[in-house]
Amino acid sequence: MNFEITAKCPETKARCGLLKTSRGDVKTPVFMPVGTRATVKTMTPLELEQMGIEIILGNTYHLFLRPGLEVMKKAGGLHKFCNWKRPILTDSGGFQVFSLSALRKITPNGIEFASHIDGSRFFLGPVESIAIQKVLDSDIVMAFDECTPYPCTYDNAVESLELTTKWAQISREQPLNETQQIFGIVQGSVYRDLRIRAAEDLVKIGFDGYAIGGLSVGESEEQMIECLDWVMPVLPEDKAHYMMGVGYPYQIIEGIARGIDMFDCVIPTRLARHGNAFMSNGDTIPVKAGRYAEDMSPVDPECDCYTCTNFTRAYVRHLMNVGEVLGVRLLSIHNMIYFEKLMARIREAIRTGTFNAFRARHVSNMPKN
RNA sequence: GGUGGGGUUCCCGAGUGGCCAAAGGGGGCAGACUGUAAAUCUGCUAGCUAUGCUUUCGGAGGUUCGAAUCCUCCCCCCACCA
Numbered sequence: 001m002n003f004e005i006t007a008k009c010p011e012t013k014a015r016c017g018l019l020k021t022s023r024g025d026v027k028t029p030v031f032m033p034v035g036t037r038a039t040v041k042t043m044t045p046l047e048l049e050q051m052g053i054e055i056i057l058g059n060t061y062h063l064f065l066r067p068g069l070e071v072m073k074k075a076g077g078l079h080k081f082c083n084w085k086r087p088i089l090t091d092s093g094g095f096q097v098f099s100l101s102a103l104r105k106i107t108p109n110g111i112e113f114a115s116h117i118d119g120s121r122f123f124l125g126p127v128e129s130i131a132i133q134k135v136l137d138s139d140i141v142m143a144f145d146e147c148t149p150y151p152c153t154y155d156n157a158v159e160s161l162e163l164t165t166k167w168a169q170i171s172r173e174q175p176l177n178e179t180q181q182i183f184g185i186v187q188g189s190v191y192r193d194l195r196i197r198a199a200e201d202l203v204k205i206g207f208d209g210y211a212i213g214g215l216s217v218g219e220s221e222e223q224m225i226e227c228l229d230w231v232m233p234v235l236p237e238d239k240a241h242y243m244m245g246v247g248y249p250y251q252i253i254e255g256i257a258r259g260i261d262m263f264d265c266v267i268p269t270r271l272a273r274h275g276n277a278f279m280s281n282g283d284t285i286p287v288k289a290g291r292y293a294e295d296m297s298p299v300d301p302e303c304d305c306y307t308c309t310n311f312t313r314a315y316v317r318h319l320m321n322v323g324e325v326l327g328v329r330l331l332s333i334h335n336m337i338y339f340e341k342l343m344a345r346i347r348e349a350i351r352t353g354t355f356n357a358f359r360a361r362h363v364s365n366m367p368k369n
Numbered sequence: 370g371g372u373g374g375g376g377u378u379c380c381c382g383a384g385u386g387g388c389c390a391a392a393g394g395g396g397g398c399a400g401a402c403u404g405u406a407a408a409u410c411u412g413c414u415a416g417c418u419a420u421g422c423u424u425u426c427g428g429a430g431g432u433u434c435g436a437a438u439c440c441u442c443c444c445c446c447c448a449c450c451a
Binding site: 094145 | 397398399400401402403404405406407408409410
């Protein structure tokens with residue numbers, strides 16, 4: 001068993017668990033920082049470890065293009081290359097099918113990409129993606145899927161899902177290193193029957209864990225939650241559930257309430273680079289804005305991270321304003337710790353049976369749309 | 370002292386008779402960001418009693434229906450020569 005449930009919320013589907021990998025266990029619910037190009041932008045592995053980060057992401061598409069497989073082989077895999085000793089989950093490149101849609105051509109066996117760097121052509125399908133992830137030697141491999149865009153007609157969603165399911169089967173059949181696990185990805189856009197069928201087909205194939213993809217691509221908050229409500233009852237309870245690409249704190253909390261164990265999102269690091277900081281209640285403030293130019297209070301008065309205990313909003317705003325990299329780093333440190341501590345608080349709330357109350361306190365932060 | 374070049378909106382800088390409140394940068398301000406083509410992108414940036422009017426292109430005059438653009442004088446800056 002690669003997943004063990006250690007506590008359950010009496011009122012919701014939330015649970016605490018341990019995701020077991022050969023490079024260590026991961027306490028869930030977990031937020032996984034995104035390290036697309038073999039780095040969680042601006043952060044050192046030591047800093048991440050000290051924050052309590054137990055698993056990060058890497059990306060098949062980006063690492064395949066640069067530095068390329070020869071370098072990865074010579075380095076002895078992604079862990080050694082970037083000196084991260086804890087688990088790594090690699091995304092399959094399926095999201096790039098979505099985000100780089102202008103540069104691709106879909107075929108039955110995969111995607112013909114024009115590299116966003118130099119335009120050179122290459123092919124990425126389930127066979128290629130898994131083979132690359134085998135070289136990367138990530139602990140959790142993701143099946144190669146097509147991240148369906150939104151909006152999407154029913155017919156297009158059917159067509160897309162058929163490919164994703166076929167590719168899931170092929171992905172599952174590819175050889176992996178002994179220590180590697182592989183997760184399947186539920187697509188199906190915002191259509192109930194497609195989402196349910198997608199989940200059922202993946203369960204039939206049988207994966208080490210199950211992800212829900214194709215969310216936070218433009219659909220409403222309600223639609224995102226609805227998809228979880230359709231899919232979660234179909235997924236095996238004793239496997240890890242991963243909500244891909246999500247999200248904001250209130251979205252994470254709602255996901256956990258529905259039985260999600262794993263999340264990843266660029267939000268903490270990207271917003272940091274763009275000058276925004278998370279507050280303890282889940283809101284963000286634009287620290288780089290002129291209104292903070294003379295604000296001598298900490299970025300978040302309730303936070304005890306290195307940034308908040310040593311520097312003022314005025315200083316961070318100044319650094320951002322003049323383009324000093326330290327501003328970006330200080331905000332990245334703060335936002336990363338905010339997310340890690342949010343997850344720790346949630347795990348504690350689940351263990352002590354107070355998760356639903358915790359959740360209620362965060363509901364007010366949900367935007368109305 | 371002589372010769373040449375130049376002074377433009379917060380800054381740099383384009384414009385050399387009407388399509389100019391004046392390109393483009395920068396700076397400033399606001400917003401966006403969800404399995405990272407993102408330390409990025411978008412919008413606004415003279416004033417007003419606002420489908421129009423007022424002030425603005427070193428200063429003062431002038432030519433013209435009309436001037437940032439042409440003419441005269443003045444002030445200042447830069448380069449080279451003495």
